Amino acid sequence: MVARSTDEDLLGKLFQYRFSAGRGLAGHSFGNLFLTALTDITGDFPEAVHVSSRVLAIRGRIFPSTTENVTLEAELEDGSVVAGETRISSSKQRIRRIHLVPRRVRPLAEVLAALHDADLILVGPGSLYTSIIPNLLVEGVTKAISRSSAKCVYIANLMTQPGETEHYSVADHVRAIYEHTRVRIFHSAVINRTPASPQMLRRYRAQGAEIVKPSLSELKRMGLPYITSDLLQQRGKIRHDTGRLAKLLLREFVTQNSHN
Numbered sequence: 001m002v003a004r005s006t007d008e009d010l011l012g013k014l015f016q017y018r019f020s021a022g023r024g025l026a027g028h029s030f031g032n033l034f035l036t037a038l039t040d041i042t043g044d045f046p047e048a049v050h051v052s053s054r055v056l057a058i059r060g061r062i063f064p065s066t067t068e069n070v071t072l073e074a075e076l077e078d079g080s081v082v083a084g085e086t087r088i089s090s091s092k093q094r095i096r097r098i099h100l101v102p103r104r105v106r107p108l109a110e111v112l113a114a115l116h117d118a119d120l121i122l123v124g125p126g127s128l129y130t131s132i133i134p135n136l137l138v139e140g141v142t143k144a145i146s147r148s149s150a151k152c153v154y155i156a157n158l159m160t161q162p163g164e165t166e167h168y169s170v171a172d173h174v175r176a177i178y179e180h181t182r183v184r185i186f187h188s189a190v191i192n193r194t195p196a197s198p199q200m201l202r203r204y205r206a207q208g209a210e211i212v213k214p215s216l217s218e219l220k221r222m223g224l225p226y227i228t229s230d231l232l233q234q235r236g237k238i239r240h241d242t243g244r245l246a247k248l249l250l251r252e253f254v255t256q257n258s259h260n
Contacts, residue, residue: 001031001049004058011056046108063114065138068105072134074098085130089163098129098180100137107140115144120253123186124155125240128173129164133180142181151253154189155245158196158238162208169215174224188225190248191216192240194232204238227252 005011015031038048045067053062073083076093088095115121126132136142145152154177156170165173170191178184191214196204204210219226229248233241 001052001056001058001062004060004062005056046110061114063108063110065111065135065141066105066107068102070105070134071101072098072130073101074129088130089127089161091163094166095129095164098133098137100134104139107138107144111138112140112144115141115148115150118148118150120249121145121148121150121152122155122249123152123177124173125157127161127164128157128168128176133177136177136181136185142183142185145185146183151187152185153249153253154186155240156189156191156214157212158192158232158240159204159209160212165212166208167210169213169218170226171215171218171222173212174219174222184224186224188227188253189219190231190245191226191228192231193228194230196232196238197234200234200238 002012002015015029015034017030019025019028019030035045035048035052038052039045042048042051046064049062049064052058053060071083072085072088073081074088074091074095075081075097076091077096078093080093082088082091083101088098123136124132136145154174157165157173160166160168168176170189174186174189177186193214196211201211214228216226216228227248229244231240231245231248233239
């Protein structure tokens with residue numbers, strides 16, 4: 001929702017804002033409370049997401065992958081298990097595997113229909129273990145992607161994420177996804193080739209993040225084609241240049257498909 005809003009920076013700060021005080025409020029994020037309130041008003045979570053798109057002037061349609069009550073659980077490298085996105089991201093141990101609890105949850109029918117009818121399916125960028133992989137674990141989603149006639153493209157993260165992907169390369173991200181999906185869903189990967197400024201790198205390094213290494217030779221060995229391009233935007237934060245990325249995707253994948 002934040003990524004598709006007309007004012008991503010402001011909405012991102014608002015939705016990620018956590019109350020530091022207040023009885024019953026402390027520790028909760030505004031985004032979760034906003035959606036909870038809309039769900040109570042509309043009586044339906046998918047409808048709450050749909051209504052929020054109108055309220056927040058969000059472009060396109062957004063569907064939750066499932067409407068069931070799911071807990072995210074991570075098995076760490078030392079064998080311990082932690083539950084919940086916040087605890088998983090703040091864990092010191094390397095993540096070995098992610099699970100949904102319960103393991104089998106029904107997908108939203110509109111999600112499967114959208115994947116079936118898609119011209120292009122994009123996975124990423126985003127938090128590997130707490131955002132991308134959980135959606136692929138919802139029953140039927142990976143199968144719908146693999147059966148779709150659309151090309152499925154992985155948009156590689158620009159930076160590693162503390163608590164989730166320290167020292168991960170692009171190939172490490174892809175391997176982690178395949179270990180969970182058990183199906184090679186990607187036709188190609190899109191990777192930035194523009195170096196970040198030393199000042200930005202220092203700022204991110206202080207937060208425990210670093211540039212995601214492209215690992216092109218590893219991707220070749222995995223048999224995954226890739227495209228590199230100048231996609232980096234540095235305006236206070238390191239982000240993808242959405243205009244350049246959109247043009248590349250349209251040129252390389254959508255236009256080609258229309259001629260095939």
